[in-house]
Amino acid sequence: MVSDYLKDMALFVEVVKARGFRGAAAALGMPNSTLSRRISELEKSIGLRLLHRTTRKVELTEAGQAYFERCKRIVDEARLAHEQLGEMLAQPSGVLRASLPVDFAVTYLAPLIAEFAHLYPGITFDFDLTPRRVDLVSEPYDVAIRMGESENSQLIARTLAMLTPGLYASPGYLERSGEPTKPAELERHECFNILRSGTWTLHDGRRSSTVAVSGRFNLNSVGMIRRMASLDMGIVLLPEQIVADELAAGRLRRILPQWHGTPQPVYAMTETRLLPAKTQRFIEFLRERLGRNAVQASA
Structure with missing residues (x-):
């Protein structure tokens, strides 16, 4: 319901800026009749006449002027928030806390992590490389990288690669x-x-x-x-x-190069599917790089 109001408010702002339905509809890429109907429904929902309609243009009523000023601030703030969120997703920041398998991290993940750190300078890192299995529920870790079969079905496991x-x-x-x-x-x-x-x-x-x-x-x-x-x-x-x-x-x-063992999964364990941008980017980066390198190794 709130999202529908925001959409209609944004449409109303565009109509006022364009000083008519025809210009706004062309700019928005939607039929003029649809836009006119949406604004009429908005007026009915709030119980006020917002626009005086003429054959050539529209003019704001007194209530419409006050409503427009508020709508414009809300729409502008929503657009700014959307842009800022996009920037955050593009360049995430904060501390990434991860548990990594010791030998795999030192031997193989280290150069990938260095590359990831160069890509995202806003992220700092707190890694646990002890043999113990950290508790993602009670301890403040964002992700645990594991090899072999998943040992906890209550957590979310995302396969990164299969290593042979x-x-x-x-x-x-x-x-x-x-x-x-x-x-x-x-x-x-x-x-x-x-x-x-x-x-x-x-x-x-x-x-x-x-x-x-x-x-x-x-x-x-x-x-x-x-x-x-x-x-x-x-x-x-x-x-x-x-x-x-x-x-x-x-x-x-x-x-015995023609013989190999059973492929082992490498996976990322998280407590939830709703992940901050820093964790999403880290998992996506490892999946892409580990998957690519695993294919090259088997070629």
């Missing part, structure tokens, strides 16, 4: 232990598990193979697993984005 794990080992390990040529051979190799998972399920586009893997180390830190693999201690199953630095430096290389 590959098999990687160091040249030193492969020289010492030999390079596997098929998934079954992984059973005799040192393989790094996360949280004591005892099997890896691999795919080649046509087949799937579930392999029982084991090793001397069971770790819950992706960074530690990556580091141990680069020190010639075994084979890892991780997304390329996580081991990008080791691949570039030659400390790790891809093995």
Whole structure:
């Protein structure tokens, strides 16, 4: 109801400015008859005659003059608020509080966050990179970036990308232990598990193979697993984005390249769907960049 009044007030202001229905209708891109009907309905709703209509132009009544002055202020303020809101959305500001997965953030998200910070200089950042799962309901965080399956159905999860794990080992390990040529051979190799998972399920586009893997180390830190693999201690199953630095430096290389693990989602968790501009932009930026880079990595 309020929005309808605002629209009719804006139409009334345009009619007065144009000094007639014909000019206002042309400027607004609407039929003259429709505009005339809307103003008549406005007059009926407030119970006052606002305009004297003649064949050539319209003139304000005394009540219409007072109403016009008020309407113009309201419409101008509404337009200004709309413009300011557009500016806020284009250049959001404030503190963005986010929880990020430690190893993924340090290895892969850091340059993306730096790029985002250059795009939006009005935003400052407060990041939590501890292993704990922050409580988005009771703690003042805007968003949490997570990998793997969503652990809380009460929160809003927005998928940012799907990352596909590959098999990687160091040249030193492969020289010492030999390079596997098929998934079954992984059973005799040192393989790094996360949280004591005892099997890896691999795919080649046509087949799937579930392999029982084991090793001397069971770790819950992706960074530690990556580091141990680069020190010639075994084979890892991780997304390329996580081991990008080791691949570039030659400390790790891809093995069994036709085989890969089950794609893992990267998603943004929020408490609500109604997000401030800073959080919306951050999520949209990561979705675009992570999605693009994931496609390039799989090409």
